[in-house]
Amino acid sequence: MSMSQQRPMGSIFELEFPQSVGIYSSYADAQKAVDFLADEKFEVQNLAIVGTELKSVERVLGRRTWSTVLLAGVQSGVSTGLLVAVVILIFLKPANFLLLLLVAMVIGIALAMAFGALGYAATRGKRDFTSVTQTVATKYEVLCEHKVAARAREMLLQLPGARAAAFE
Structure with missing residues:
Protein backbone atom coordinates (compact mmCIF):
# COMPACT_ATOMS: atom_id res chain seq x y z
CA MET A 1 0.00 0.00 0.00
CA SER A 2 1.55 3.32 -1.05
CA MET A 3 1.49 6.40 1.12
CA SER A 4 -1.28 7.92 -1.01
CA GLN A 5 -3.46 4.84 -0.44
CA GLN A 6 -2.99 4.69 3.34
CA ARG A 7 -5.83 5.85 5.53
CA PRO A 8 -5.38 8.61 8.06
CA MET A 9 -4.68 7.15 11.50
CA GLY A 10 -8.01 8.38 12.93
CA SER A 11 -10.04 6.24 10.53
CA ILE A 12 -8.27 2.91 11.02
CA PHE A 13 -11.47 1.36 12.44
CA GLU A 14 -13.74 2.81 9.79
CA LEU A 15 -14.81 1.18 6.54
CA GLU A 16 -16.32 3.05 3.58
CA PHE A 17 -19.97 2.04 3.25
CA PRO A 18 -19.57 -1.22 5.23
CA GLN A 19 -21.83 -4.16 4.48
CA SER A 20 -22.38 -7.26 6.55
CA VAL A 21 -20.92 -10.46 5.13
CA GLY A 22 -21.60 -12.71 8.12
CA ILE A 23 -22.94 -12.82 11.67
CA TYR A 24 -21.41 -15.25 14.16
CA SER A 25 -22.30 -16.30 17.69
CA SER A 26 -18.70 -16.24 18.92
CA TYR A 27 -15.59 -14.20 18.27
CA ALA A 28 -13.72 -17.41 17.42
CA ASP A 29 -16.19 -18.14 14.60
CA ALA A 30 -15.86 -14.61 13.20
CA GLN A 31 -12.09 -14.88 13.41
CA LYS A 32 -12.25 -18.25 11.64
CA ALA A 33 -14.23 -16.66 8.79
CA VAL A 34 -11.67 -13.85 8.39
CA ASP A 35 -8.82 -16.36 8.58
CA PHE A 36 -10.51 -18.43 5.86
CA LEU A 37 -10.77 -15.35 3.64
CA ALA A 38 -7.10 -14.57 4.30
CA ASP A 39 -6.15 -18.14 3.31
CA GLU A 40 -8.16 -17.68 0.11
CA LYS A 41 -6.15 -14.51 -0.71
CA PHE A 42 -9.06 -12.12 -0.09
CA GLU A 43 -7.96 -8.54 0.68
CA VAL A 44 -8.66 -8.79 4.43
CA GLN A 45 -7.77 -5.13 5.02
CA ASN A 46 -11.31 -4.51 3.73
CA LEU A 47 -12.82 -6.32 6.77
CA ALA A 48 -13.71 -5.53 10.35
CA ILE A 49 -15.05 -7.74 13.14
CA VAL A 50 -17.61 -5.86 15.22
CA GLY A 51 -19.09 -7.12 18.48
CA THR A 52 -22.81 -6.34 18.60
CA GLU A 53 -25.69 -6.72 21.04
CA LEU A 54 -23.52 -5.85 24.01
CA LYS A 55 -24.40 -6.95 27.52
CA SER A 56 -22.85 -6.21 30.86
CA VAL A 57 -21.94 -9.21 33.01
CA GLU A 58 -21.13 -8.76 36.67
CA ARG A 59 -19.55 -11.73 38.41
CA VAL A 60 -20.00 -11.66 42.18
CA LEU A 61 -16.79 -12.82 43.84
CA GLY A 62 -17.68 -12.74 47.50
CA ARG A 63 -19.23 -11.03 50.45
CA ARG A 64 -17.80 -7.87 51.99
CA ASP A 128 -21.84 -5.76 50.70
CA PHE A 129 -20.19 -7.80 47.98
CA THR A 130 -17.20 -7.64 45.65
CA SER A 131 -17.47 -8.24 41.96
CA VAL A 132 -15.90 -7.73 38.56
CA THR A 133 -17.80 -6.39 35.57
CA GLN A 134 -17.20 -7.08 31.90
CA THR A 135 -18.98 -5.94 28.75
CA VAL A 136 -19.34 -8.76 26.23
CA ALA A 137 -20.83 -9.04 22.78
CA THR A 138 -23.46 -11.69 22.09
CA LYS A 139 -22.89 -11.60 18.33
CA TYR A 140 -19.96 -10.78 16.09
CA GLU A 141 -20.52 -9.33 12.66
CA VAL A 142 -17.92 -9.35 9.91
CA LEU A 143 -18.25 -6.14 7.93
CA CYS A 144 -16.67 -5.49 4.56
CA GLU A 145 -16.05 -2.54 2.23
CA HIS A 146 -19.02 -2.30 -0.13
CA LYS A 147 -16.89 -2.70 -3.26
CA VAL A 148 -15.82 -6.27 -2.38
CA ALA A 149 -18.63 -7.40 -0.05
CA ALA A 150 -20.38 -9.62 -2.63
CA ARG A 151 -17.13 -11.46 -3.32
CA ALA A 152 -16.52 -11.97 0.40
CA ARG A 153 -20.04 -13.39 0.86
CA GLU A 154 -19.52 -15.82 -2.04
CA MET A 155 -16.18 -16.94 -0.65
CA LEU A 156 -17.60 -17.45 2.84
CA LEU A 157 -20.18 -19.85 1.40
CA GLN A 158 -17.20 -22.16 0.73
CA LEU A 159 -16.24 -22.14 4.44
CA PRO A 160 -16.85 -25.63 5.84
CA GLY A 161 -20.25 -25.68 7.57
CA ALA A 162 -21.30 -22.31 6.11
CA ARG A 163 -24.20 -23.64 4.03
CA ALA A 164 -25.70 -25.55 6.98
CA ALA A 165 -25.36 -22.46 9.22
CA ALA A 166 -27.28 -20.38 6.68
CA PHE A 167 -30.41 -22.47 7.36
CA GLU A 168 -30.29 -22.24 11.17
Missing part, protein backbone atom coordinates in the same frame (compact mmCIF):
# COMPACT_ATOMS: atom_id res chain seq x y z
CA THR A 65 -17.65 -7.64 55.75
CA TRP A 66 -15.57 -5.56 58.11
CA SER A 67 -13.09 -8.42 58.42
CA THR A 68 -12.68 -8.86 54.63
CA VAL A 69 -12.30 -5.10 54.15
CA LEU A 70 -9.65 -4.83 56.87
CA LEU A 71 -7.83 -7.95 55.62
CA ALA A 72 -7.76 -6.47 52.10
CA GLY A 73 -6.30 -3.30 53.68
CA VAL A 74 -3.55 -5.36 55.32
CA GLN A 75 -2.73 -7.09 52.03
CA SER A 76 -2.67 -3.83 50.10
CA GLY A 77 -0.65 -2.11 52.85
CA VAL A 78 2.01 -4.83 52.87
CA SER A 79 2.59 -4.53 49.12
CA THR A 80 2.56 -0.73 49.27
CA GLY A 81 4.97 -0.73 52.21
CA LEU A 82 7.34 -3.11 50.42
CA LEU A 83 7.28 -0.95 47.31
CA VAL A 84 8.00 2.24 49.26
CA ALA A 85 10.82 0.55 51.18
CA VAL A 86 12.47 -0.75 48.00
CA VAL A 87 12.26 2.68 46.34
CA ILE A 88 13.81 4.33 49.39
CA LEU A 89 16.48 1.62 49.46
CA ILE A 90 17.38 2.26 45.83
CA PHE A 91 17.57 6.06 46.06
CA LEU A 92 18.56 6.84 49.65
CA LYS A 93 20.57 3.79 50.82
CA PRO A 94 19.38 3.90 54.48
CA ALA A 95 21.61 2.59 57.29
CA ASN A 96 19.00 0.22 58.74
CA PHE A 97 16.94 -1.33 55.95
CA LEU A 98 15.01 -3.67 58.27
CA LEU A 99 13.76 -0.77 60.39
CA LEU A 100 12.83 1.14 57.23
CA LEU A 101 10.97 -1.93 55.91
CA LEU A 102 9.06 -2.37 59.17
CA VAL A 103 8.08 1.32 59.40
CA ALA A 104 7.05 1.49 55.73
CA MET A 105 4.90 -1.63 56.07
CA VAL A 106 3.23 -0.41 59.29
CA ILE A 107 2.42 2.96 57.70
CA GLY A 108 1.22 1.26 54.48
CA ILE A 109 -1.00 -1.15 56.40
CA ALA A 110 -2.46 1.61 58.59
CA LEU A 111 -3.25 3.86 55.63
CA ALA A 112 -4.72 1.07 53.47
CA MET A 113 -6.89 -0.19 56.34
CA ALA A 114 -8.07 3.34 57.12
CA PHE A 115 -8.98 4.13 53.50
CA GLY A 116 -10.65 0.73 53.07
CA ALA A 117 -12.67 1.21 56.27
CA LEU A 118 -13.74 4.73 55.24
CA GLY A 119 -14.83 3.50 51.82
CA TYR A 120 -16.78 0.58 53.29
CA ALA A 121 -18.42 2.78 55.94
CA ALA A 122 -19.48 5.24 53.23
CA THR A 123 -21.48 2.52 51.42
CA ARG A 124 -23.61 1.98 54.57
CA GLY A 125 -24.28 -1.64 53.69
CA LYS A 126 -25.67 -0.85 50.24
CA ARG A 127 -23.07 -2.98 48.45
Whole structure:
Protein backbone atom coordinates (compact mmCIF):
# COMPACT_ATOMS: atom_id res chain seq x y z
CA MET A 1 0.00 0.00 0.00
CA SER A 2 1.55 3.32 -1.05
CA MET A 3 1.49 6.40 1.12
CA SER A 4 -1.28 7.92 -1.01
CA GLN A 5 -3.46 4.84 -0.44
CA GLN A 6 -2.99 4.69 3.34
CA ARG A 7 -5.83 5.85 5.53
CA PRO A 8 -5.38 8.61 8.06
CA MET A 9 -4.68 7.15 11.50
CA GLY A 10 -8.01 8.38 12.93
CA SER A 11 -10.04 6.24 10.53
CA ILE A 12 -8.27 2.91 11.02
CA PHE A 13 -11.47 1.36 12.44
CA GLU A 14 -13.74 2.81 9.79
CA LEU A 15 -14.81 1.18 6.54
CA GLU A 16 -16.32 3.05 3.58
CA PHE A 17 -19.97 2.04 3.25
CA PRO A 18 -19.57 -1.22 5.23
CA GLN A 19 -21.83 -4.16 4.48
CA SER A 20 -22.38 -7.26 6.55
CA VAL A 21 -20.92 -10.46 5.13
CA GLY A 22 -21.60 -12.71 8.12
CA ILE A 23 -22.94 -12.82 11.67
CA TYR A 24 -21.41 -15.25 14.16
CA SER A 25 -22.30 -16.30 17.69
CA SER A 26 -18.70 -16.24 18.92
CA TYR A 27 -15.59 -14.20 18.27
CA ALA A 28 -13.72 -17.41 17.42
CA ASP A 29 -16.19 -18.14 14.60
CA ALA A 30 -15.86 -14.61 13.20
CA GLN A 31 -12.09 -14.88 13.41
CA LYS A 32 -12.25 -18.25 11.64
CA ALA A 33 -14.23 -16.66 8.79
CA VAL A 34 -11.67 -13.85 8.39
CA ASP A 35 -8.82 -16.36 8.58
CA PHE A 36 -10.51 -18.43 5.86
CA LEU A 37 -10.77 -15.35 3.64
CA ALA A 38 -7.10 -14.57 4.30
CA ASP A 39 -6.15 -18.14 3.31
CA GLU A 40 -8.16 -17.68 0.11
CA LYS A 41 -6.15 -14.51 -0.71
CA PHE A 42 -9.06 -12.12 -0.09
CA GLU A 43 -7.96 -8.54 0.68
CA VAL A 44 -8.66 -8.79 4.43
CA GLN A 45 -7.77 -5.13 5.02
CA ASN A 46 -11.31 -4.51 3.73
CA LEU A 47 -12.82 -6.32 6.77
CA ALA A 48 -13.71 -5.53 10.35
CA ILE A 49 -15.05 -7.74 13.14
CA VAL A 50 -17.61 -5.86 15.22
CA GLY A 51 -19.09 -7.12 18.48
CA THR A 52 -22.81 -6.34 18.60
CA GLU A 53 -25.69 -6.72 21.04
CA LEU A 54 -23.52 -5.85 24.01
CA LYS A 55 -24.40 -6.95 27.52
CA SER A 56 -22.85 -6.21 30.86
CA VAL A 57 -21.94 -9.21 33.01
CA GLU A 58 -21.13 -8.76 36.67
CA ARG A 59 -19.55 -11.73 38.41
CA VAL A 60 -20.00 -11.66 42.18
CA LEU A 61 -16.79 -12.82 43.84
CA GLY A 62 -17.68 -12.74 47.50
CA ARG A 63 -19.23 -11.03 50.45
CA ARG A 64 -17.80 -7.87 51.99
CA THR A 65 -17.65 -7.64 55.75
CA TRP A 66 -15.57 -5.56 58.11
CA SER A 67 -13.09 -8.42 58.42
CA THR A 68 -12.68 -8.86 54.63
CA VAL A 69 -12.30 -5.10 54.15
CA LEU A 70 -9.65 -4.83 56.87
CA LEU A 71 -7.83 -7.95 55.62
CA ALA A 72 -7.76 -6.47 52.10
CA GLY A 73 -6.30 -3.30 53.68
CA VAL A 74 -3.55 -5.36 55.32
CA GLN A 75 -2.73 -7.09 52.03
CA SER A 76 -2.67 -3.83 50.10
CA GLY A 77 -0.65 -2.11 52.85
CA VAL A 78 2.01 -4.83 52.87
CA SER A 79 2.59 -4.53 49.12
CA THR A 80 2.56 -0.73 49.27
CA GLY A 81 4.97 -0.73 52.21
CA LEU A 82 7.34 -3.11 50.42
CA LEU A 83 7.28 -0.95 47.31
CA VAL A 84 8.00 2.24 49.26
CA ALA A 85 10.82 0.55 51.18
CA VAL A 86 12.47 -0.75 48.00
CA VAL A 87 12.26 2.68 46.34
CA ILE A 88 13.81 4.33 49.39
CA LEU A 89 16.48 1.62 49.46
CA ILE A 90 17.38 2.26 45.83
CA PHE A 91 17.57 6.06 46.06
CA LEU A 92 18.56 6.84 49.65
CA LYS A 93 20.57 3.79 50.82
CA PRO A 94 19.38 3.90 54.48
CA ALA A 95 21.61 2.59 57.29
CA ASN A 96 19.00 0.22 58.74
CA PHE A 97 16.94 -1.33 55.95
CA LEU A 98 15.01 -3.67 58.27
CA LEU A 99 13.76 -0.77 60.39
CA LEU A 100 12.83 1.14 57.23
CA LEU A 101 10.97 -1.93 55.91
CA LEU A 102 9.06 -2.37 59.17
CA VAL A 103 8.08 1.32 59.40
CA ALA A 104 7.05 1.49 55.73
CA MET A 105 4.90 -1.63 56.07
CA VAL A 106 3.23 -0.41 59.29
CA ILE A 107 2.42 2.96 57.70
CA GLY A 108 1.22 1.26 54.48
CA ILE A 109 -1.00 -1.15 56.40
CA ALA A 110 -2.46 1.61 58.59
CA LEU A 111 -3.25 3.86 55.63
CA ALA A 112 -4.72 1.07 53.47
CA MET A 113 -6.89 -0.19 56.34
CA ALA A 114 -8.07 3.34 57.12
CA PHE A 115 -8.98 4.13 53.50
CA GLY A 116 -10.65 0.73 53.07
CA ALA A 117 -12.67 1.21 56.27
CA LEU A 118 -13.74 4.73 55.24
CA GLY A 119 -14.83 3.50 51.82
CA TYR A 120 -16.78 0.58 53.29
CA ALA A 121 -18.42 2.78 55.94
CA ALA A 122 -19.48 5.24 53.23
CA THR A 123 -21.48 2.52 51.42
CA ARG A 124 -23.61 1.98 54.57
CA GLY A 125 -24.28 -1.64 53.69
CA LYS A 126 -25.67 -0.85 50.24
CA ARG A 127 -23.07 -2.98 48.45
CA ASP A 128 -21.84 -5.76 50.70
CA PHE A 129 -20.19 -7.80 47.98
CA THR A 130 -17.20 -7.64 45.65
CA SER A 131 -17.47 -8.24 41.96
CA VAL A 132 -15.90 -7.73 38.56
CA THR A 133 -17.80 -6.39 35.57
CA GLN A 134 -17.20 -7.08 31.90
CA THR A 135 -18.98 -5.94 28.75
CA VAL A 136 -19.34 -8.76 26.23
CA ALA A 137 -20.83 -9.04 22.78
CA THR A 138 -23.46 -11.69 22.09
CA LYS A 139 -22.89 -11.60 18.33
CA TYR A 140 -19.96 -10.78 16.09
CA GLU A 141 -20.52 -9.33 12.66
CA VAL A 142 -17.92 -9.35 9.91
CA LEU A 143 -18.25 -6.14 7.93
CA CYS A 144 -16.67 -5.49 4.56
CA GLU A 145 -16.05 -2.54 2.23
CA HIS A 146 -19.02 -2.30 -0.13
CA LYS A 147 -16.89 -2.70 -3.26
CA VAL A 148 -15.82 -6.27 -2.38
CA ALA A 149 -18.63 -7.40 -0.05
CA ALA A 150 -20.38 -9.62 -2.63
CA ARG A 151 -17.13 -11.46 -3.32
CA ALA A 152 -16.52 -11.97 0.40
CA ARG A 153 -20.04 -13.39 0.86
CA GLU A 154 -19.52 -15.82 -2.04
CA MET A 155 -16.18 -16.94 -0.65
CA LEU A 156 -17.60 -17.45 2.84
CA LEU A 157 -20.18 -19.85 1.40
CA GLN A 158 -17.20 -22.16 0.73
CA LEU A 159 -16.24 -22.14 4.44
CA PRO A 160 -16.85 -25.63 5.84
CA GLY A 161 -20.25 -25.68 7.57
CA ALA A 162 -21.30 -22.31 6.11
CA ARG A 163 -24.20 -23.64 4.03
CA ALA A 164 -25.70 -25.55 6.98
CA ALA A 165 -25.36 -22.46 9.22
CA ALA A 166 -27.28 -20.38 6.68
CA PHE A 167 -30.41 -22.47 7.36
CA GLU A 168 -30.29 -22.24 11.17
